[in-house]
Amino acid sequence: MTYPQTFVQTIISDYCIPIQVNNTLDESKPMVAGFRHVWTPDLRVLDADGYELYRWNGYLPPAEFAAQLLAALAHARLRLRQFDAAEVLYADALKRFPTALAAPEAQYFSGVTGYRKTGESNALLHGWHELEKTYPGSEWTVKQNFD
Amino acid sequence: MPDEIRWLSSLDEAIAQSKKSGKLVLLDFFSPT
Numbered sequence: 001m002t003y004p005q006t007f008v009q010t011i012i013s014d015y016c017i018p019i020q021v022n023n024t025l026d027e028s029k030p031m032v033a034g035f036r037h038v039w040t041p042d043l044r045v046l047d048a049d050g051y052e053l054y055r056w057n058g059y060l061p062p063a064e065f066a067a068q069l070l071a072a073l074a075h076a077r078l079r080l081r082q083f084d085a086a087e088v089l090y091a092d093a094l095k096r097f098p099t100a101l102a103a104p105e106a107q108y109f110s111g112v113t114g115y116r117k118t119g120e121s122n123a124l125l126h127g128w129h130e131l132e133k134t135y136p137g138s139e140w141t142v143k144q145n146f147d
Numbered sequence: 148m149p150d151e152i153r154w155l156s157s158l159d160e161a162i163a164q165s166k167k168s169g170k171l172v173l174l175d176f177f178s179p180t
Contacts (some may be wrong), residue, residue: 003152012152016173019161020154023176031158037176046172048165050158069173076171 005062008069015073015089016045043069045076053079060101067093067100075109083117104138107131111144 002008012018021031023040031037035044035052045054053076060068074089090110094103111127114120128144135141154175155161161172 009152012173015170017161017164017168017170018152018154018173018175019156019158020175020177021156023178032176035174035176040176040178042176044172044174044176046162046165046174048162048169048172050162050172053171073171 002060002062002065005066008062008066011066011069016069043072045072047076047080063097064100064102067097067106068102070097071102071106071109074106074113078109078113078116081116083113086113087117098134104131104135104140107135108140108144 021028021037023032023037039057041057041059043056044052046052054072056068056072070089070093074086074093077083077086077089087110090106090113093100093106094110097103107127108131111124111131114123114127117123131138131144132141155164158172158174161174164170165172
């Protein structure tokens with residue numbers, strides 16, 4: 001069980017307005033259709049206009065869920081161009097959950113955040129060097145190549 | 148420390164609270180087992 005874990009609850013409480021939708025209810029049909037929902041677990045991060053900024057499917061155990069949620073919230077802040085907030089969330093994800101499945105993605109976009117924030121290519125290259133060094137076999141290390 | 152997650156069931160309410168608090172909305176579609 002993921003949600004009973006205190007550290008998961010704390011992340012949700014600190015950073016989120018949580019809403020659950022039972023996809024079997026008739027009253028949920030507009031939401032199911034509107035979000036093109038097809039499979040649970042189905043998690044979305046939305047901005048204050050209801051615009052979807054990140055999504056993932058599938059069960060994750062508590063520590064993996066927490067890392068994925070922090071990376072998702074960071075990505076949402078990045079897309080909103082709230083670079084300081086994104087930076088803090090990515091750093092938290094990487095510090096607390098460095099071996100999580102979401103960690104390489106967090107490292108990848110941590111570099112992107114630094115670049116978007118400063119315009120300095122070194123911020124991107126430093127972040128991506130860390131990615132290549134720490135997570136050499138990850139999908140995100142493949143994606144950081146631009147040869 | 149939170150005792151439990153205070154899930155909402157209305158998207159309109161979640162968005163209203165998001166606008167007020169600055170927090171992002173976490174939407175969880177689930178199917179009861």
